[in-house]
Amino acid sequence: MTTLVLHRGSLRANPYERWLADRGEKIVLLGSAEQLALFGEELPTEAPYLHAEVLTDYDTGPHVAERAAALVEEFGVTDVVACQEFDIERAAALRERYDLPGQRPESARVYRDKWEMKQVAQAAGIPVADHVLLRAREDLDRFAEDHGLPVVVKPRKGLLSVGVSVLRTREELDAWARDAELFSPDGEPEWLAEAFVTGSMCHIDGNVLDGRIATLWPSQYQYALADFRDRKGRVDIALDTADPLARRLVDFGERVLDAFGGPEHFAFHIEVFHTADDELVLCEAASRAGGAGVRDVQRVLFGFDPMEYPVRRQLGLPADAGERRDPDRLAGQLLFTKRPGVLRSLPDPATLPPGVVKYTTYAEVGQTVQDASHSGDFLAAFVVTGADRAETEARIRVAEDWFRTGLRIESCG
Numbered sequence: 001m002t003t004l005v006l007h008r009g010s011l012r013a014n015p016y017e018r019w020l021a022d023r024g025e026k027i028v029l030l031g032s033a034e035q036l037a038l039f040g041e042e043l044p045t046e047a048p049y050l051h052a053e054v055l056t057d058y059d060t061g062p063h064v065a066e067r068a069a070a071l072v073e074e075f076g077v078t079d080v081v082a083c084q085e086f087d088i089e090r091a092a093a094l095r096e097r098y099d100l101p102g103q104r105p106e107s108a109r110v111y112r113d114k115w116e117m118k119q120v121a122q123a124a125g126i127p128v129a130d131h132v133l134l135r136a137r138e139d140l141d142r143f144a145e146d147h148g149l150p151v152v153v154k155p156r157k158g159l160l161s162v163g164v165s166v167l168r169t170r171e172e173l174d175a176w177a178r179d180a181e182l183f184s185p186d187g188e189p190e191w192l193a194e195a196f197v198t199g200s201m202c203h204i205d206g207n208v209l210d211g212r213i214a215t216l217w218p219s220q221y222q223y224a225l226a227d228f229r230d231r232k233g234r235v236d237i238a239l240d241t242a243d244p245l246a247r248r249l250v251d252f253g254e255r256v257l258d259a260f261g262g263p264e265h266f267a268f269h270i271e272v273f274h275t276a277d278d279e280l281v282l283c284e285a286a287s288r289a290g291g292a293g294v295r296d297v298q299r300v301l302f303g304f305d306p307m308e309y310p311v312r313r314q315l316g317l318p319a320d321a322g323e324r325r326d327p328d329r330l331a332g333q334l335l336f337t338k339r340p341g342v343l344r345s346l347p348d349p350a351t352l353p354p355g356v357v358k359y360t361t362y363a364e365v366g367q368t369v370q371d372a373s374h375s376g377d378f379l380a381a382f383v384v385t386g387a388d389r390a391e392t393e394a395r396i397r398v399a400e401d402w403f404r405t406g407l408r409i410e411s412c413g
Contacts, residue, residue: 002050003315004077004094006068006087007031008058010039014083017048019308023317026050028075030068032058050075059086065093072098079315083267083288083307085159088112102314103263103287110260111268111287114156114192117260118282124259126252127281129273130195137177143193144173150196153180157190159286162374166196199275201283202245203236204253204268205290205298207306207321209313211264213257214321215302218249219294219332220274233400236292237332238301240389245274252280262287265313267306269294291376293333296358296383301327330389331357334382334396337372338363339409346380347406355395358383368412 003025005016009032016027029044029052036043036054043052051071055064071077072094080100082091092108094100110120118128132143133156144151150168153176158164167173184190206216222235239246249272256270269290271283289295289307298306302321309319343363352359360381363369369379382399386392 002026003079006082008084134191152194197273204270234335241326265310300331331385340371341409344408
């Protein structure tokens with residue numbers, strides 16, 4: 001059996017050779033040259049890797065799908081694995097073309113295309129923000145007149161908050177409309193405008209295994225995702241099991257999964273506005289594990305990697321998540337996005353405060369750091385655990401002070 005793995009990101013964080021070791025699988029890897037360089041990693045050359053290569057312009061280049069199809073035919077691929085957002089539809093199209101098991105284009109599109117996503121949600125009675133697909137400049141003007149400012153504009157198939165803008169003034173709206181390319185190369189409109197929703201953002205994460213929800217639990221961001229160039233620590237914590245909002249979000253997540261469907265085995269990440277009027281409104285959903293430290297938080301909550309188990313089950317390997325349950329402990333993450341300058345010092349990891357179960361830095365002392373280019377462009381990331389939300393947040397604030405005290409970045413100007 002031979003599996004084609006489409007991969008964007010760190011290979012160290014996704015050890016496919018270990019995940020699939022008990023299957024005796026042969027792996028063909030197609031990945032991103034830019035990401036391989038970013039993480040300072042090398043292509044695997046030993047078994048079970050039968051072949052490994054990377055391509056430039058991996059995220060959006062049409063040559064990636066063409067090369068993937070060639071690899072399927074050359075190596076007699078029997079399964080396609082894809083865990084990152086840009087690869088979800090590519091993998092689905094390959095499975096459809098070669099009649100391979102796993103997610104097919106219909107459900108992949110619902111989780112990738114924000115326009116189709118909102119249509120399916122509305123048909124199921126799931127609230128979404130008022131929105132319009134932009135086919136002309138006049139669509140944006142009319143939407144702003146009807147709904148007022150601010151207006152949110154976002155790519156139809158974006159991720160990591162790349163391209164998301166909150167247009168707060170008429171001048172900002174005019175400037176965005178003047179520069180925007182509303183259509184993709186294939187002629188499809190590729191931008192949405194949405195009404196700005198006042199409130200906090202929550203997210204619901206978990207796994208579907210063997211066609212049933214194996215894990216599902218909500219967390220709450222304490223920052224705005226689109227404001228990724230702020231200099232504050234970005235905090236995200238799971239909700240307490242006794243919190244009534246948690247129960248409402250669990251029900252909401254189940255409704256979304258029921259409406260959107262999906263393959264027999266997949267991870268999911270659902271973002272939900274909790275409005276100032278105490279309503280729940282769907283922002284968007286994805287059929288993959290959450291980014292940043294969401295996977296690590298899920299490990300603490302449920303004891304396994306939410307990206308690994310769907311891959312194993314897709315390939316017929318055991319992955320016992322046990323009976324569905326609430327988490328025994330809570331966890332959260334603390335993130336610092338990059339800021340420009342020369343990194344002069346970082347705190348001593350030997351003095352990490354209590355409760356920190358993972359601490360990762362993404363730059364070295366002496367390195368010139370560029371400003372963050374997207375919401376996942378981190379300088380440092382923490383995963384912190386506690387008995388409940390209050391203890392977890394208190395420990396996160398201690399970790400935030402610890403990091404700020406030991407951090408020094410000198411401006412290049």
